[in-house]
Amino acid sequence: MRTAEAFRMALEALRTNRLRSALTMLGVIIGVSAVVVLVAVGTGAKNAVESEIAGLGSNIILVVPGRLGVGALPTQSRLDLSDVAYVRRVVGDPGKVTVSVNSGETVRVGRAEAFVTVVGTDENLPNIFDRPLRRGRYLSETDVDTRRRVAVLGSEVAEKLFGDVDPVGRQATISGARFRVVGVYEAVGATFGVARDQEIHVPVTTAQRLLGVTRINGIAVGASGPDQIEPLQQRVVDALAERYPGERFSAVTQTQLLGTIGTVLGMLTGVLAAIAGISLLVGGVGVSNIMLVSVRERTREIGLRKALGARQRDVLAQFLIEAVLLTTIGGVTGILLGVGGALLIAALSPVPAAITWWSLALAFGVSVAVGVFFGVAPARRAGRLDPVVALRAE
Amino acid sequence: MIRGERPGREAPAFEAVGLTRSYQLEGIAVDALRGVDLRIGPGESVAIVGPSGSGKSTLMHLLGCLDRPTSGTLRVNGTDVSTLSDTELAELRNRAVGFVFQSFHLLARTPAIDNVALPLIYRGVPRAERRERARAALESVGLGHRLGHRPSQMSGGEQQRVAIARALVGDPRVVLADEPTGNLDSRNGAEVMAILERLNAERGVAIVLVTHEPEVAARARRQIHVRDGLIELDSGTAGGSEEPGGSRTGGPGGGEGGSRTEAGEAE
Known part of the structure; x- marks a missing residue:
């Protein structure tokens, strides 16, 4: 069977169960768009702070008495x-x-x-x-x-x-x-x-x-x-x-400020993205669940396909591609929504947002990977069905 | 149609020696088949009859390469199925056998033409050629006017004819029909039987029917009675295999012409 055929079959199956497909995708959509928005806002904040620091001038060293650091008290100057x-x-x-x-x-x-x-x-x-x-x-x-x-x-x-x-x-x-x-x-x-x-x-x-x-x-x-x-x-x-x-004196450079602030904001962005990533994972579990239901529902169809000459890998490919399509379409929708949301936030609020290509590419890659990861088990189950038993299923 | 594309054309469609099949049912071994010897030649028309639980369905599954024998040998088109991997078995099933089921087994939301083209997908036939062959197959069962209809838009008899077209589209040597008239009224049942007989006569496709209806079984030239996992009676073994097909042909030129007429009527 050609890959194009498997894609056509999978799309057909998704189209047949529109509402179910859409709801299953929703988990992935929410997860992906949350990741995209949070990374965009985090990166935007970081860029804004960095450009502020860079805007001071170039190659500046600030000398102050006492210790300089996050949370350090101002020292009485002598x-x-x-x-x-x-x-x-x-x-x-x-x-x-x-x-x-x-x-x-x-x-x-x-x-x-x-x-x-x-x-x-x-x-x-x-x-x-x-x-x-x-x-x-x-x-x-x-x-x-x-x-x-x-x-x-x-x-x-x-x-x-x-x-x-x-x-x-x-x-x-x-x-x-x-x-x-x-x-x-x-x-x-x-x-x-x-x-x-x-x-x-x-x-x-x-x-x-x-x-x-x-x-x-x-x-x-x-x-x-x-x-x-x-x-x-x-x-x-x-x-x-x-x-x-x-006595202590501190001298701090822009690069050091940039480094410190970049690290703090980067960590913050990472933590937020990870939390959003969890919802993507939950979306993946939803995909797995619905694919198992789908395999059970379509047992007779699987039996028929096998009787007509579908090999184990043909059936496996059909269901795996279906799962990957669910998460990929969800992922692309999530990316679009996330980009739109980030732009909206940047336009309507003082929070800056910067959309980076790597974060979109990563979101897409993760969506595909989630589909493969959570689709394999149901697809293998479908591929291994005994045609005689499957044909008799209710 | 090109007949020479497959080797072993003259080998028997099925050749079984000492075929057994047992299942483990809640820990107890059940012998569904207990040693079946059988030879079905090209172009034969055979009815397998027997009460339920006799093993006729199991035999059908084995002949259709859906299942493997517990012991004994089975050759399909001269190929010993015990030597084949699951993938090779699927490929053999795809090329050698066409299935017709009692409950039609059509994809509900798929138009007739795509239902018929399904076996060709697994053979890697390009889409345009698939559709062309599916259309021809549908025309040959008199459904040239139903290409885009879904199963739910067709009568039971029409659905079974779509299933027959699907069984034929891959140009198999044998069509295995499991109670093909079981879900049909007598008029539609007769029509389906007539189509199967015509295909047998015109194309030389061997037809193996599994049925419990005596009048359906009687229409086949050879009857095999199965009981308790054994062949009880085989009307074909005494006189050997009858001469294939031709004798029942409606007349010269009836083959291709007939289907064209039906297609023409449809339009």
Whole structure:
């Protein structure tokens, strides 16, 4: 018997029992579409976080006091501007080191008011981070040296306080002190939940006086190339540890952040997909069950086919192909539904979804494999039926 | 029709020596056949008769290669079935024997033409040729107008004629008919018998009937009575096998012409 014939027979049999076939497929459809959706959402989340990190700029090393890790408490900083100068000497390229002092403050412009993150930084920030300007200029060395009260606004802050008016050259009051706006950043979105468009950047020296502190929150270093990141990171950490014996400093790179987050999200996606995979397995058991029923129901037909010259392998092939068709059609339907569902989720909710070809290919492969695995036992039973007994069956 | 395609054409259709078949029924051995010697030549018309439980069905299953003897030898078209694997046995069954069952055994949701073409699928015949041969077979039993009908849309007599067409489509040497008229009224039964007789006469296909109806059995040229797993009486053994077919032919040119006429009437 030709394979095409076996396929035709199997399709015919499925068509004869439309409702039963559809219900049997449903288990596989649900399983496959759940796997596809969850993998798409998981991958989408991972991609989104990765692009956020990559969007910061390239080859960045962040230096913070204390331990950095998931769940680690923020440590009271003892770093100050002299440490920044020290790190500049260690790095050797002062233009590739910048600093930050952060504080949440209220800003007023006329009657408009906003709660923002005031970031004290310096003229080197744009050398390290990607923060394109929409209007005006960045902070300058003179701004920092002379503690000028000037500010560069994040795009959302500018919109909230000034609306359609160009803020450059206008005044804003931060914690009671009047600042002159010199620039506005382009929108860059959020990174790790930090809304970078809701920041106001002021000279670090001005910020320290405004907040009444001498500390700084962190130092950012830009490496000259990807291969320079690790040695530079080690050099900075070692130098700080030498300066402050017995204290810990952490330096973290984008690659390390990406690795950690990628691992966590990958595991999460894997666990979710595995749970969805269980429902696929249950669907497979349903296929096996219905195939056994089908073999029993069609015992006379099997006996007849054998009497007419069907060999054991012909009957086996017919029923095996029937089972595989059930799961494959179910699988393809599930893939289509899953892709549709993922796209719908991406379109209607903030959850991103990324459909990867490998996950679709895997879902298809698993559907076929489930059909073979769960179809073999019923098909073998059909193939081994004794024609004399089968012909007499009710 | 090409007759020379198979070797052993002149060998007896069936040749059984000391054929036995016993079953284990709840641990007890039941001897359904207890040593049957039998020879059925090409083109014969034989009725196997006997009461129920006599072993005639078992004999039928053995002749049809659906089952294997416990002991003894059985040659079908000169081939000893004991030497064949299950697969080879299925292939022999496909080529050598056509079955007609009491309850027709048609696939319920399948049109007549596809029911008839079924044996050819297992022979690897391409679809177009299958349909062509199935159509010809249906025309030869006068059902050229019922190609696309499903069994449920046909009368019992028509269904059995579809089954006969299916038995013939593979061009076997023997048609084994198990109570072919058992589920039919006398008019349809007579029609089915007439078709079987005509095929026997025109094509030289050996017909082996299993029946318990004396009037059906009487229409065969040879009667074999089976009782308690043995052949009790064989009307054919005394005079040897009768001359095959031709004597009953309706007339010269009746063969192919006859079926064409029927097909023509149908349209």
